[in-house]
Amino acid sequence: xxxxxxxxxxxxxxxxxxxxxxxxxxxxxxxxxxxxxxxxxxxxxxxxxxxxxxxxxxxxxxxxxxxxxxxxxxxxxxxxxxxxxxxxxxxxxxxxxxxxxxxx
Numbered sequence: 001x002x003x004x005x006x007x008x009x010x011x012x013x014x015x016x017x018x019x020x021x022x023x024x025x026x027x028x029x030x031x032x033x034x035x036x037x038x039x040x041x042x043x044x045x046x047x048x049x050x051x052x053x054x055x056x057x058x059x060x061x062x063x064x065x066x067x068x069x070x071x072x073x074x075x076x077x078x079x080x081x082x083x084x085x086x087x088x089x090x091x092x093x094x095x096x097x098x099x100x101x102x103x104x
Contacts, residue, residue: 006097014053014065016042021055021062025088041067041085052082056089056098064089066102 014022019042027033042053056064068084089098 006101008058009063009098009101010057011054011101012057014042014055014067018055018062018065022065022088025062025065025090028091029088054102056102058093063093064098064102066099 019038022042023033023035023038026038052069053065053067055062064087066084066087068082068086070079070082084103087099087102
């Protein structure tokens with residue numbers, strides 16, 4: 001059953017147009033709206049810490065996201081290393097493999 005669901009899941013690069021969907025997923029998970037947090041996280045690119053993110057869409061609706069940054073030049077870590085900061089999945093779609101698919 002999980003396999004059929006995941007076949008319809010489209011993984012793509014996160015864009016600023018996904019802002020409202022991410023805020024809404026975060027609200028559903030945490031119970032509070034954190035627009036300012038996500039605005040700083042998504043809208044303010046920092047060339048020293050490049051932002052990277054993906055979203056999972058099902059039938060055109062964003063149902064999950066993963067965000068991170070590349071900062072491998074610090075502490076002698078190779079620059080091919082990045083850090084995942086947040087994975088969020090709409091509670092209606094949790095435990096179906098969405099986070100696993102986003103992190104592959």
